Amino acid sequence: MFAQQIINAISLGGVYALLALGLAIVFSIVGLINFAHGELMTLSGYALLAALVFGLPFPLAVLVAVSCGALAAVAMERIAFRPMRGASVTSLLLTSFAVSSLLKVVFQNGISARPQAVAMPGWMTGAFSFGDFTIGVGPSISIVVSALALILLETFLRRSVTGTAMRAAAEDFDVVRLMGIPASRIIATAFLLSGLLAGLAAMLWVAQRASVDPLMGFTPVLKAFIAAVVGGLGSLPGAVAGGFLLGIIEVLLQATLPAAIAPYRDAIVLSGVIAVLLLRPQGLIPAVRVQRS
Amino acid sequence: MLSVEGLKIRYGEVEAVRRVDLTVESGEILALVGANGAGKSSTLGAIAGLVRVAAGKVVFEGVDITGLAPEVVARKGVALVPEGRRIFASLTVADNLRLGGAVHQPAAEARLREEEMLELFPILRRYYRAKGGNLSGGEQQMLAIARALMGKPRMILLDEPSLGLAPQLIDTVFDLIAELRRKGMTILLVEQNVALALEIADRAVVLANGEVVLSGTAKELASSDLVRQAYLGA
Numbered sequence: 001m002f003a004q005q006i007i008n009a010i011s012l013g014g015v016y017a018l019l020a021l022g023l024a025i026v027f028s029i030v031g032l033i034n035f036a037h038g039e040l041m042t043l044s045g046y047a048l049l050a051a052l053v054f055g056l057p058f059p060l061a062v063l064v065a066v067s068c069g070a071l072a073a074v075a076m077e078r079i080a081f082r083p084m085r086g087a088s089v090t091s092l093l094l095t096s097f098a099v100s101s102l103l104k105v106v107f108q109n110g111i112s113a114r115p116q117a118v119a120m121p122g123w124m125t126g127a128f129s130f131g132d133f134t135i136g137v138g139p140s141i142s143i144v145v146s147a148l149a150l151i152l153l154e155t156f157l158r159r160s161v162t163g164t165a166m167r168a169a170a171e172d173f174d175v176v177r178l179m180g181i182p183a184s185r186i187i188a189t190a191f192l193l194s195g196l197l198a199g200l201a202a203m204l205w206v207a208q209r210a211s212v213d214p215l216m217g218f219t220p221v222l223k224a225f226i227a228a229v230v231g232g233l234g235s236l237p238g239a240v241a242g243g244f245l246l247g248i249i250e251v252l253l254q255a256t257l258p259a260a261i262a263p264y265r266d267a268i269v270l271s272g273v274i275a276v277l278l279l280r281p282q283g284l285i286p287a288v289r290v291q292r293s
Numbered sequence: 294m295l296s297v298e299g300l301k302i303r304y305g306e307v308e309a310v311r312r313v314d315l316t317v318e319s320g321e322i323l324a325l326v327g328a329n330g331a332g333k334s335s336t337l338g339a340i341a342g343l344v345r346v347a348a349g350k351v352v353f354e355g356v357d358i359t360g361l362a363p364e365v366v367a368r369k370g371v372a373l374v375p376e377g378r379r380i381f382a383s384l385t386v387a388d389n390l391r392l393g394g395a396v397h398q399p400a401a402e403a404r405l406r407e408e409e410m411l412e413l414f415p416i417l418r419r420y421y422r423a424k425g426g427n428l429s430g431g432e433q434q435m436l437a438i439a440r441a442l443m444g445k446p447r448m449i450l451l452d453e454p455s456l457g458l459a460p461q462l463i464d465t466v467f468d469l470i471a472e473l474r475r476k477g478m479t480i481l482l483v484e485q486n487v488a489l490a491l492e493i494a495d496r497a498v499v500l501a502n503g504e505v506v507l508s509g510t511a512k513e514l515a516s517s518d519l520v521r522q523a524y525l526g527a
Contacts, residue, residue: 168381168388171381171382171384175379175381177342178364179364179396179440180395180396
């Protein structure tokens, strides 16, 4: 039972980490907290549903859904955020809320306000045993996918010129541009990566619930935002650490809290967040950012 | 090689540069000197595309580059080494150089260029895998200049290279600037240390309150009463 809870905790933490990382990548470069990130997740969920309804094999449907998330993120940047480049933080935040609300209405009126069942393959809901331990296939896949995504992202950020430029841009964007590297390329790549991560997170989220609804992205992205703040807003390692920490604490509290206190789980978690921020206002792993007048 | 005509820069209601006209000839060092707030760094920023130009024109090698984005100006062959060095502190020396050479295609050309830079700045080879933030001020200045040179610019804009450096390091950095000039690099140098700037420059322009108040050869300016009284403490 304990092993199962650990697996669930790491699995949920992985999803939060992917989402928090997506938020952090965009924030570190353009200073925008993209609250429409949740809608990218929802859109990927609907894309998976559509692909399966059209009879695509499951792996191909997942590929289509994740690609949709990535392309939607790039389109979002091009249509909504690029015209706002250089605007104040408040304006950017309001733009992201506007995009989020707009997409939610489109999902509610264009598809349905009710949850739609997604026919996940039967093997995903199964379990396998190690001696006395029984471990769910879904959470295990979730852990492997999260780990692979994090490793691939880290490799991209360390090894490629564009990835290195993104890390540098998080520190001092103007100087990256002085090196002849186009701002648009860096920003578009940041959104593309955040969309990919939202798409992947959506697949893992839908795999656990087998349904998609217009508000699907709201709660996980809110949690991811908390994770990103706890980790250190704009810090990529911080986002991953915050995501795993939040996921693990949530699951362990759920498993261990007495029934009478269980409804206060989120309140307890958020109190912990406040405590962390009181002790470390810049988060667990603060971002390196150049402040200029 | 570079001409700035009637440059005006505003930050909101404040007019930081009221009118600057200057030219830099190929292969020379032009020093832009003046007190704090005279508009020197703003002028460099406007040439490099970082600062918005309110009026006037910047022409480089016959092409109007006024108002172009910094990345476009850099690709045209103008590199800015900004004030305060602004190296990427969390990246290694190798990565800082790599980004400086990002404009090169193919990548093999960037590697050759990097080797040239490591020959010119041996200290950077020693700290190749160290993070930029762990280098001393002088080493960071070397890195900032090497990073700018990685893109093979035809002109380099140096903003206060002596700022915050110990005297012996200032000599090293200025020896290096002289070496770059000997190799044919065109340099526009902004420097508060007027004596040092006039020593190394071919010509100089004095800015005060966002306007050119004096210009001439470095020798002429070094012996001018205005410069001696205002900047050289005579």
